[in-house]
Amino acid sequence: MTINLTELAFKMPAWTWNVLVIIFSVILGFAIRAILLPIVRQQAKSGNAYSVIRSIIRHLNKILSVFIPLLVFNALLPFTRFTVQTHALVEKITEILITLAFAIVVIRFIRIFEDYLYHRFDINKENNLRERKIRTQIEFIRKLLITLIVIVTIAIVLLSFENMRKIGAGLLTGVGVGGIIIGFAAQKSLGNLLAGLQIAFTQPIRMDDVLIVEGEWGKVEEINLTYVVVSIWDKRRLVLPINYFIEKPFQNWTRTTAEILGTVFLYVDFTIPVDKLRGKLTELLESNVLWDGKVNVLQVTDFKEKTMELRCLMSCRNSGHAFDLRCYVREHMIAYINENFPNALSQTRISMAPPITPEGTNSAPEIV
Secondary structure, X not given: OHHHHHHHHHHOOHHHHXXXXXXXXXXXXXXXXXXXXXXHHHHHOOOOOXXXXXXXXXXXXXXXXXXXXXXXXXXXXXXXXXXXXXXXXXXXXXXHHHHHHHHHHHHHHHHHHHHHHHHHOOOOOOOOHHHHHHHHHHHHHHHHHHHHHHHHHHHHHHHOOHHHHHHHHHHHHHHHHHHHXXXXXXXXXXXXXXXXXXXXXXXXXXXXXXXXXXXXXXXXXXXXXXXXXXXXXXXXXXXXEOXXXXXXOOEEOOOOOOOEEEEEEEEEXXXXXXXXHHHHHHHHHHOOOOEEEEEEEXXXXXXXXXXXXXXXXXXEOXXXXXXXXXXXXXXXXXXXXXXXXXXXXXXXXXXXOOOEOOOOOEOOOEEO
């Protein structure tokens, strides 16, 4: 077969044969992909939302359209009729393209493995503390691995050139001074990277944690190598350097559990019957699915000069439920007081019977 191909190659112009080899490589590569893809898709047919085969198809479908033809062309490269210089150039380009494509394939396999771990540790459930811990580590490790793959790939491509190796050898004499300069220049970035490693494994914050940071309420949306993105409740995004969460204080409402206590303060007159308000609070909580059934307390927590402070305390499964339940209780408690005890809301008393002064004259009404 090799002899026949060689004879056929020398019977036609070189450029024609080379074009045919390239076309044949592309067609054969796409044919292999076209044969394998339906077989793999057949295996992926299932009623489940997640499938390893489906994840492989989604992540590798496009890159294999390039990677397989490149491998076929590289295998057929000895059969081409390029000149020595052109053959060396084409071989070098093919080698670089295969290296880049292979790096992308490795990155895609990392994403496939990440999909599997995301399915294995599903964050969309009520008590997801363990899942959020693992996802935080997965996110950081995946980004770190991809960064390392990109750096190594670029290094391999550059070192494949003879001139680059010579330049590198010439720069070795100044590597000590250069290392010191780079260390000083990159100390901020290195500090962020080390802070990222610390956060990934000690986990003062995790993915989907609820935070109060810089006076804003939000959830951790992204943890990158050097910064964290917090999604604020009104759809804004707060971007903070990752070492912020190592150096500065902040509130984490879901550090150990998503459960949280909600509070509602009422300021009413001293004459209001507290027991009836306590019974109304119990009624409101029992009729609302946001209450988890654990904490139901109404207490007199303070006296002001003209008002009495009541605190309604209730427990919820998470901070989102707590916010909605607090609004619900606040609205219905005020409506209940307005309807049943309208005179018991905060008010200013005026005594209309003025006291008699020693001189026998009436003074102005006294504000009590």
